[in-house]
Amino acid sequence: MEMVGDLLEEEVKELRESYRSRRTKSEVWRKSQLKGLLSLLNDKEEEIFKALFQDLGKHQVEAYRDEVGILIKSVNFALQNLKQWMTTKKVPVPNLIYPSTAEIVPEPLGLVLIFSSWNFPIGLSLEPLIGAVAAGNVVVLKPSELAPSCSALLAKLVPLYLDSKAVKVVQGGEVVAERLLEKKWDKIFFTGSPRVGRIVMTAAAKHLTPVTLELGGKCPAVVDYFENSREKKIALKRLVSGKYSPCSGQACVGVDYILVDENFAPALIELIKATTKRMFGENPKETHSSSRIINKQHFLRLKSLLDDPKVKASIVHGGSTDEDNLFIEPTILLNPPLKAHIMNEEIFGPLLPVITLKKIEDSIEFINSRPKPLALYVFTKNETLKRRMISETSSGSLTFNDTIIQYLCDTIPFGGVGQSGFGNYHGKFSFDTFSHNKPIMRTGFLTDFWFRYPPWNDYKLGILRSAFTYNYLRFVLLLLGLKKA
Amino acid sequence: MASSRRRSATVSMETTSLIEERMMEKEKRVFDIDSAASLVKDLRGSFYTGKTKSYEWRVTQLKSVIKMMEEKEKEILEALQKDLSKPELEAFISEIAMTKSAAKVALKGLKNWMKPEKAGASITTFPSTAEIVSEPLGVILIISAWNYPVLLSLDPVIGAIAAGNAVVLKPSEVAPATSSLLARVVEEYLDSSAIRVIEGSVSETSALLEQKWDKILYTGNGRVGRIVMAAAAKHLTPVILELGGKSPVLVDSNINLEVAARRIVAGKWGANNGQACIAPDYIITTKAYAPELVEALKCILEEFFGKEPLESKELSCIVNSNHFTRLAKLVDDDKVSGKIVLGGQRNEKRLQIAPTILLDVPQDSQIMMDEIFGPLLPIITVDQIEDGFDIIRSRSKPLAAYLFTNNKKLEREFVSSISSGGMLINDTVLHLANPNLPFGGVGDSGMGCYHGKFSFDAFSHKKAVLHRGFGGESSARYPPFTPKKQKILKALLNGDIFGVILALLGW
Numbered sequence: 001m002e003m004v005g006d007l008l009e010e011e012v013k014e015l016r017e018s019y020r021s022r023r024t025k026s027e028v029w030r031k032s033q034l035k036g037l038l039s040l041l042n043d044k045e046e047e048i049f050k051a052l053f054q055d056l057g058k059h060q061v062e063a064y065r066d067e068v069g070i071l072i073k074s075v076n077f078a079l080q081n082l083k084q085w086m087t088t089k090k091v092p093v094p095n096l097i098y099p100s101t102a103e104i105v106p107e108p109l110g111l112v113l114i115f116s117s118w119n120f121p122i123g124l125s126l127e128p129l130i131g132a133v134a135a136g137n138v139v140v141l142k143p144s145e146l147a148p149s150c151s152a153l154l155a156k157l158v159p160l161y162l163d164s165k166a167v168k169v170v171q172g173g174e175v176v177a178e179r180l181l182e183k184k185w186d187k188i189f190f191t192g193s194p195r196v197g198r199i200v201m202t203a204a205a206k207h208l209t210p211v212t213l214e215l216g217g218k219c220p221a222v223v224d225y226f227e228n229s230r231e232k233k234i235a236l237k238r239l240v241s242g243k244y245s246p247c248s249g250q251a252c253v254g255v256d257y258i259l260v261d262e263n264f265a266p267a268l269i270e271l272i273k274a275t276t277k278r279m280f281g282e283n284p285k286e287t288h289s290s291s292r293i294i295n296k297q298h299f300l301r302l303k304s305l306l307d308d309p310k311v312k313a314s315i316v317h318g319g320s321t322d323e324d325n326l327f328i329e330p331t332i333l334l335n336p337p338l339k340a341h342i343m344n345e346e347i348f349g350p351l352l353p354v355i356t357l358k359k360i361e362d363s364i365e366f367i368n369s370r371p372k373p374l375a376l377y378v379f380t381k382n383e384t385l386k387r388r389m390i391s392e393t394s395s396g397s398l399t400f401n402d403t404i405i406q407y408l409c410d411t412i413p414f415g416g417v418g419q420s421g422f423g424n425y426h427g428k429f430s431f432d433t434f435s436h437n438k439p440i441m442r443t444g445f446l447t448d449f450w451f452r453y454p455p456w457n458d459y460k461l462g463i464l465r466s467a468f469t470y471n472y473l474r475f476v477l478l479l480l481g482l483k484k485a
Numbered sequence: 486m487a488s489s490r491r492r493s494a495t496v497s498m499e500t501t502s503l504i505e506e507r508m509m510e511k512e513k514r515v516f517d518i519d520s521a522a523s524l525v526k527d528l529r530g531s532f533y534t535g536k537t538k539s540y541e542w543r544v545t546q547l548k549s550v551i552k553m554m555e556e557k558e559k560e561i562l563e564a565l566q567k568d569l570s571k572p573e574l575e576a577f578i579s580e581i582a583m584t585k586s587a588a589k590v591a592l593k594g595l596k597n598w599m600k601p602e603k604a605g606a607s608i609t610t611f612p613s614t615a616e617i618v619s620e621p622l623g624v625i626l627i628i629s630a631w632n633y634p635v636l637l638s639l640d641p642v643i644g645a646i647a648a649g650n651a652v653v654l655k656p657s658e659v660a661p662a663t664s665s666l667l668a669r670v671v672e673e674y675l676d677s678s679a680i681r682v683i684e685g686s687v688s689e690t691s692a693l694l695e696q697k698w699d700k701i702l703y704t705g706n707g708r709v710g711r712i713v714m715a716a717a718a719k720h721l722t723p724v725i726l727e728l729g730g731k732s733p734v735l736v737d738s739n740i741n742l743e744v745a746a747r748r749i750v751a752g753k754w755g756a757n758n759g760q761a762c763i764a765p766d767y768i769i770t771t772k773a774y775a776p777e778l779v780e781a782l783k784c785i786l787e788e789f790f791g792k793e794p795l796e797s798k799e800l801s802c803i804v805n806s807n808h809f810t811r812l813a814k815l816v817d818d819d820k821v822s823g824k825i826v827l828g829g830q831r832n833e834k835r836l837q838i839a840p841t842i843l844l845d846v847p848q849d850s851q852i853m854m855d856e857i858f859g860p861l862l863p864i865i866t867v868d869q870i871e872d873g874f875d876i877i878r879s880r881s882k883p884l885a886a887y888l889f890t891n892n893k894k895l896e897r898e899f900v901s902s903i904s905s906g907g908m909l910i911n912d913t914v915l916h917l918a919n920p921n922l923p924f925g926g927v928g929d930s931g932m933g934c935y936h937g938k939f940s941f942d943a944f945s946h947k948k949a950v951l952h953r954g955f956g957g958e959s960s961a962r963y964p965p966f967t968p969k970k971q972k973i974l975k976a977l978l979n980g981d982i983f984g985v986i987l988a989l990l991g992w
Contacts, residue, residue, distance in 0.1 A: 022902070061966035061974065069978035073609060076979070091921040100912075102919050107904055109927070186928065198718050205714035208707060208728070210932035213721065231955045241963045279964045289964035368533075390950055391538075394620055402953035405613075408978070411604040412615050412949035417622070418699065422723035424947070437934075439922035440900060442910040445741035445891075453751050454789040454799040456574035464578055 004172070005179050011168050012111070012183055015138040018166040019110055025136045027086060029163070031079065033133040036161040037126060038075045041068055044157055048122055051149040055121060056247060057292035057326075066246050067123035070408060074127060077410045077427060078134045085134070085431045091439070100443040106435040108136035109210075110186035115177065115200065117192045118294055119250045119348075121147035124214075125154055128189045129167070131430025137187070138166045142180060144192075145173040146294055185209045187434060191252075194419055212423030212433055215416055216252035216346045217373040221403065222363045222389070223260045223268060224380035232271070235379045235401060240275040242377065242403025244330045248291040249350040250298070253375045253404055256347050259363040262356035269332060269354060273317050276330050285327050293326040293349060302328055302349040305342040314353075360385065367393050372418035377403050396420050516685055521692040524681065528624045528651040531679045538621060538649045543595060546646045546675055550588045550639060553674040554581050560666060561635055568634065568660040570802035570836075575755060580635040583918070587640045590920045590937055591647040598647070598941045601950070608980035612954045619945040621649035623699035628690065628713065630704040631659035631804055632760045632858075637727075638667055641702045642680070644940025650700075651679040655693060657705075658686040659804055698722050700944060704762075706856075707929055725933030725943055728926055729856045730883035730906075731766040734913065735873045735899065737890035738774040745889045745911070746781035750789060752887075752913025754840045758801040759860040760808075763885040765913055766857050769873035772866040779844060779864070783827055786840050794839040795830055802836040803859065809836050812859040816841060820850040821863070828860075848876065870895065877903055882928030887913050906930045959985075 023029050041048070048068060049060040058066075091102040112132045116125040125143045132139045141158070143151040155169040170176060181188075181203035190200045191214040204211045221239055226232035243255040260268050281287040293299040303321050306312055311333065312319075318331030333353045336342050342353060357363055360380075367376065376395035380386060386400060396416040399406045407414060407426075415424025425433050536542050554561070558581055565571040565580060604615040625645040629638040638656045645652040654671065656664040668682040683689060694701075694716035703713045704727040717724045734749060749765055756764045770778050790797040803809040809831075816822065816829065821843055828841035838860050846853055846863040853863060867873050870890075877886065886905035890896055896910055906926035909916045917924050917936070925934025935943045961973035976984030 025901075059964070059966050061968075061971045062964070064971050065962065065974050065978075069974055073978045073980075091919070093919055094921070100915075102916070102922055104922065105900065110904075194721060197721060201718035201721070202715050205711050205718055208710060208714070208726065208929055208932065215721070234955050234958050237958075237960075237963055245964060281965065287965060289966060386952075390618060390948075391620075392535075394946060395948065397949040397951070398618075399951045400953060401955065402613075402951070405610050405953065406615075406949055406951045408609045409604070409607045409613075409615055409949075409951060410609075411607050412617060412951065413947055414949065417946040417948070419721060421721070436904065436927040437923060438905065438908060438927070439916055439919075439924075440908040440910065441912070441916040441919065441922065442896075443912045443915070445744045445911060448744045448747065453747060454572070454574075454755060455791075455797075456572060456799060461574050461577065464574070464582070 004176060008170065008176075008179050008183070011140070011170065014165055015111055015140065015168065018163070019108075019138045024133075024138055024163075024166050025108060027083065030082060030086075030134055030136055033162050033167065034075050034079050034082070034130065036163075037130065037133075038072065038079075040157050040161040041072050041075070041126075044153075047153060047157075048150075051153045052122065054149040055118070055147040056294060057288065058247065059288050059291075062245065062247075062289075062291070067120055070123060071126050071130070073408070074130050074410065074426070074430075078130050078430070081428065082134055082431075085428055099446070100441055102439065102441045105438045105440055106135070106431070107438055109434060109436055110137060111184075112137045112139045112434055113180060113185045113188045114139060114141045115188070115190045115192060116141065116143050118144035118146035119247045119252075121150035122154070124191045125150075128191075128425060128430065131425055132189070132434045133162070133167065134431050135434035137434050139168070140180065141167070141169045142177060143169065143171065145171070187211070189423075189425075189433070190214065197421065212415070212425065213421040214252070214414075214423075214425075215374070215419065215421035216348070217371055217416070217420040218256040218343075218346050219253060219373045219375040219377065219395075220363070220367055221255040221258050221377040221379065222360065222367075223258055223264070224360050224378070224382060224385060225261065225264045226379070226381070231381075236271050236275045237279075238402045239377075239379065240272055240279060243352050244276065244280065244290055244350050246404060248293065248328070249352075250291070250294060250348045251404075253407055254348075255352070255377060255403055256373075257343070257353040257355060259355050259357060259360075259366060261360045262358060265334065265354060265356045269316060269334065272332055272352070272354075276317075280330060284329060285322065285325065290330070290350070293328055296323070296326065298348070299323060299326050299328070302347070302351065305340075305347065305349075305351060306331075308337075308340050308342070311336045311340050311342055318350075361388070364388060364392050367395075372396070372416070372420055374416045374420035375399065375406065394418070516683060516689045516692060518692045518695050521683075521696050524653065524683070525624060525696045525698070528653065528679060528681070532621075532623055532651045537646075537651055537679050540595065540599060542676070543647055543649060544592060546680070547588045547592050547595070547643065549674045550643060550646075551585050553670050554585045554588075557666075557670050560670075561663075564660075564662040564666045565635065567662040568631070569757065569760075569804055571757065572799050572801065575757070575799075575801070579756070580633055583636050584639045584643070586918075587643045587920070587936070587940070591643055591941070594938055594941070595647055598938055604949070608982075609978055610951065610953070612957050614952045616950050618948045618950050619648070619941070620948055622944055622946055623650060625650045625652045625944055626655070626693060626696075626698045626701045627652060628655045628693075628701070628703045628705065629657055630762075631657035632757050632762075634660035634663035635667070637704045641704075641935060641940065644935050645702075645944045646680070647941050648944035650944055652681070653693065654680075654682045655690055656682065656684065658684065696720075700724070702933075702935070702943070703727065710931070725925070725935065726931040727762070727924075727933075727935075728884070728929065728931040729762040729858070730881060730926070730930040731853075731856050732763055732883045732885040732887065732905075733873075733877050734765040734768045734887040734889065735870065735877070736768055736770040736774065736778055737870050737888070737892055737895060738771060738777075740889050740891055740911075742777060742781045743785075746778070746785045748912050749889075750782060750785045750840075753862055754786070754790070754800060754860055756914055758803070758838075758840075759862075760801065760804060760858050761914075763907075763914055763917060764858075765862070765887060766883070767853065768862065768864045769867060769870075769876055770864060771870050772868060775844060775864060775866045779826055779842060782842060782862075786827070790840065794828070795832055795835075795837050800837070800840075800860070803838055804836075806833070806836065808859065809833060809838070812838055812857070812861060815852040815855070815857065815859075816843075816861055818851050821846045821852055824863075871898070874898070874902055882906070882926070882930055884926045884930040885909065885914075885916070904928070
């Protein structure tokens with residue numbers, strides 16, 4: 001255990017030296033790291049697919065769609081915009097302050113620690129890394145030990161394609177994580193569960209290290225009635241794939257449960273069943289269209305959600321599980337009891353509760369009585385409902401008529417609120433998350449306002465009063481002695 | 486006999502009710518975890534009614550803050566005089582005027598700030614429109630400090646209100662007159678169903694920190710900052726920590742020394758007699774230039790505060806005997822006591838310490854380790870001015886860093902190689918008066934920032950809202966998966982329209 005500590009100390013020392021040398025601040029270095037990531041993703045695509053298949057049984061198209069492809073898009077976006085992100089921003093100076101200029105300069109924070117999770121082990125490792133290097137920091141990435149092939153692959157490839165003295169991958173589990181958290185970082189970026197998020201933030205508090213926590217929650221999908229059958233079909237595809245497709249429901253932005261009008265519910269369930277069959281086949285296990293459950297512990301956790309007899313009784317489709325293959329069939333439940341575990345913890349698996357309401361607008365109160373989710377999905381064409389959803393609910397993000405896709409958009413922030421986390425990233429938000437925006441003000445020696453300084457008297461007070469109330473006329477009159485204070 | 490029994494019965498009834506009354510009062514006075522929990526519950530209830538979200542409510546509150554500052558100006562200045570002996574003009578500018586200004590800036594910008602921000606279109610999510618909607622976080626806790634007890638309480642409250650939240654303010658007990666004044670006037674002027682002041686010290690603050698808040702803003706020192714963040718961690722509450730540090734002043738030669746000295750003196754001793762988080766803490770200058778600098782500072786100090794600074798009414802006192810003792814110890818330390826070149830006078834009874842300059846203090850002396858937060862100004866001398874950079878960089882990142890120079894190269898190097906919360910070239914302290922600049926620390930000097938629109942942002946959640954249409958649907962997203970789908974996805978994710986067409990055509 002001490003060896004782990006010593007080894008880490010050496011790595012961190014090397015990182016500090018690299019940072020002190022100031023080479024990571026240059027645009028050239030940052031671009032080279034981003035290009036390195038691009039090459040890694042393009043050259044080693046096959047190996048990445050293989051590792052994801054080994055760890056999660058992910059089909060390579062799913063792996064491309066959810067991890068590799070998104071990363072390539074993000075790296076390109078960062079490369080295109082880096083120069084602009086790095087520029088100093090001039091800022092207006094209010095008239096009160098005499099000749100001066102003000103600007104905001106983004107600078108790196110220094111040593112960054114990134115913890116990623118197991119469900120998108122490549123994506124959630126490298127996406128924050130893009131932001132950290134774009135902002136000029138040195139980085140330690142600790143991938144999740146629950147996805148060991150991906151973790152090992154990252155440990156092998158990152159030093160080959162990136163500056164190995166400035167960007168390091170440290171493998172390991174809880175012990176290594178604890179050792180890492182003992183050190184003083186300039187920023188910690190954590191993706192994972194609220195439970196571990198608390199541990200990370202508590203450790204960060206000892207060093208006054210700022211953190212970004214990307215957590216999860218129960219992401220509801222509110223499904224309103226659709227007239228147009230083409231749109232209904234598309235909505236269903238988006239809904240169903242938003243639940244079962246990304247990593248078999250083991251996704252922080254995946255649909256957790258559905259809220260629907262009780263009159264529409266039976267039809268909706270039939271549509272979900274049909275769409276699910278089309279997407280995953282009659283025998284989902286055989287088609288490899290969905291990932292495995294990550295490990296036995298999570299498998300048993302999901303299985304136990306169904307053990308509650310009242311929950312079991314609410315299953316209307318699926319429900320079969322295969323422990324040897326860590327496979328759970330896409331499952332639909334109709335109105336499981338709201339007090340059951342399945343309706344109180346993040347499911348993170350292919351079990352889909354459908355909760356019926358008297359009318360669709362009741363979903364607002366339902367959502368508000370629960371912790372704020374990372375994502376809220378609303379399928380509707382009703383503009384009034386849309387407006388109410390935006391203004392009366394709170395969530396990390398809100399997407400109308402689709403699922404998951406907000407994750408791809410570089411121009412909006414991705415992050416949680418309340419129990420789903422704080423801080424955000426993606427696009428420029430990634431750059432900002434790993435930067436300190438330093439304000440700089442410059443004044444000259446030419447003018448100096450004597451009334452700023454003691455000794456004080458009523459005259460000076462009068463001048464300052466008018467200055468602060470932007471009463472320029474009085475200010476000038478006082479200065480010129482044409483008015484009494 | 487009967488009447489005396491009746492009398493004693495009446496007397497004992499009166500005594501009982503008096504005792505009950507006193508017990509109830511005592512209960513009222515004790516603010517414990519249950520009181521804190523019920524306070525938060527109340528405020529959440531108010532928040533959920535939606536009233537704090539409306540533009541009208543926010544404007545009314547902000548206008549009331551301004552009214553409060555104007556109508557209670559005299560009482561505020563009196564309280565500040567009582568707590569800190571703050572000179573009236575200094576108090577007026579730094580607390581009343583700045584607070585009013587913050588409220589005015591918020592009023593002016595609020596409508597725009599509240600508008601959703603359109604986000605650029607993204608090819609990968611075509612067709613869609615995206616916007617970023619600012620929404621209040623909920624219930625905010627603000628813990629303020631004693632040195633600018635009005636500004637550091639109300640400035641964050643202004644931000645929280647502007648963003649549509651409910652707020653609890655815990656002013657510092659180290660400035661008790663101001664704390665109780667704030668409790669009184671806030672109740673009088675602001676909507677007490679959503680904005681409350683809780684007075685108290687460690688136990689009340691602890692009770693508050695046990696609760697779940699939607700955001701906490703703490704102004705103070707690093708030790709308590711750690712406690713606040715650790716408490717926040719239990720509830721995954723985001724925090725802004727406005728801490729301090731040793732703000733260095735690097736003084737080059739070939740400058741307008743008189744103006745520079747004036748600005749240094751004003752920034753140090755004109756700011757609560759050095760008890761300010763962004764006051765210049767220590768100076769670094771060359772061995773050659775130091776004597777001139779010291780002379781210039783001496784002249785200005787005499788000009789501002791007279792020959793007998795302890796008699797001057799222009800200097801704040803030290804806030805209490807704890808801090809007085811702390812500062813006295815720093816100066817009496819063997820390593821530095823012989824280095825005083827000006828000042829050193831003090832009056833323990835009146836809690837006064839004169840502006841004191843120390844020259845060539847050793848870098849490992851206590852006065853160079855802790856944030857001074859008082860009227861002592863150590864000067865470190867170096868051979869070359871550039872050597873100063875290493876000294877600054879070897880310490881934790883300060884809240885502010887100042888440079889006096891006419892050398893553009895030195896200026897560029899300073900800006901690019903030193904990290905601090907904020908920086909000011911050729912002046913001190915003023916950057917906090919520009920509402921367009923974020924005010925906050927980095928590293929040990931804090932995290933997060935506020936002022937102007939940054940205050941609004943600090944207390945808002947930026948919610949991404951994506952509106953998707955039903956056109957441009959590609960089945961490549963969905964299982965069952967095929968190699969063709971992978972090609973399409975590749976092109977789609979790269980915004981490569983041509984590639985999409987080719988893939989669709991089966992290439």
